[in-house]
Amino acid sequence: MKNSKKIAAGKFKATCLGLLDEVQTSGQEIIVTKYGKPVAKVVPLEPESIERFNKLRGSVKIKDDIISPLGKEVWGDLQ
Numbered sequence: 226m227k228n229s230k231k232i233a234a235g236k237f238k239a240t241c242l243g244l245l246d247e248v249q250t251s252g253q254e255i256i257v258t259k260y261g262k263p264v265a266k267v268v269p270l271e272p273e274s275i276e277r278f279n280k281l282r283g284s285v286k287i288k289d290d291i292i293s294p295l296g297k298e299v300w301g302d303l304q
Contacts, residue, residue, distance in 0.1 A: 229254045234264065 230253055237244060237257045244255055248269050257265040 229256050229266075231256045231258055231263075233257075234259045 232244070232255055234257050237255070244267065247253070248255055248267050252269050254269070255267040256263050257267065
């Protein structure tokens, strides 16, 4: 956890957008804690990671309703 900043979850919630900007500009990760124990880490995205996601843009096609339950005809007795 070198080069990281610790912050309580309540303070993170109140200042989230500013902290995200800080992570982006400084490159310093933030460890979010609850009752003093680490529960999450906010890290800046590496430029190559962003490029990988951009390459996937438009590659997924939604064919049908992805929200409604599939129903018994698909799951049978496993529901």
